[in-house]
Amino acid sequence: MLRRSIGSNAVILALFALVTAGTLAITQITTREPIERAIRAAAAKALLEIVPIERHSNDLLVDTYPIPKQYWAMLGLKQGGNINLARQGDGNIDAVIIPTVAPDGYSGPIEMLVGVNRDGTIAGVRVTNHAETPGLGDKVEVKKSDWIRSFDGTSLDDPGRDMWKVQKDGGAFDQFTGATITPRAVVKQVRTVLDFVAEHRQEIFSAPVSQRAVEVEPSATDDTKQQGDKN
DSSP states (O other): OHHHHHHHHHHHHHHHHHHHHHHHHHHHHHHHHHHHHHHHHHHHHHHHHHSOGGGOSSOTTTSEEEOOGGGHHHHTOSSOOEEEEEEOTTSOEEEEEEEEEETTOSSSOEEEEEEEETTSOEEEEEEEEOOOOTTTGGGGSTTTOSGGGGGTTOBTTTBOGGGOSBGGGTSSBOOBTTBOHHHHHHHHHHHHHHHHHHHTHHHHHTOOOOHHHHHOOHHHHHHHHHHHHHO
16 A cells, blocks of 8 residues: 555656646747847847947847957956947948946946947947946936936047046046046046057958858847837
8 A cells, every 4th residue: 555655656746747847848948039039129229229220231239249358358358248340231330339347336347338430439338237326326327317428429539538537537527426436437448448449440340240140030130120110
């Protein structure tokens, strides 16, 4: 009787394990595509805020150029990253979007995307991740303040190389009331990106179309355009 009971329980447990494993497998398969699509949409939204859809004809997400390892430290990238390339219909690169990290924020590193036009001016800057103080340092977020838009159209020559500092340090950029460390870190890192682009302009703006961009399915580009239309 005891053996029969143990055998029955073992069968039940085995069946339960199979059903559970099957359910998890089905869930993973059915949710993988929506999750990947959501991640892609979020990435596309950030890029398209900097270089809108009307300024390029390629898929920003897949037409990229890997940042050489020797420049990771300069840009604050521990794991490296890719430069997103915005091309016109003729294939020429009109703007680039570079990932970078300001290491000296008030509460830690500040992750950003910095867009630079072919003429060396800033296309846009967006903070993608940070731990700055709510109500103070978090004004680097575009949804909290327009401060980050003050970089649009600036360059190393305008306001001038020596003016790439917050006003408290004798520079041209506003700081926040009660918070200077955060904007100081962001201004410094945006200037670093401009220096990087100026030093490697020829290499960056003549980058070939990436293999991923050549092989990408049409739907990938369509998704990016649809996201741009929504913005």
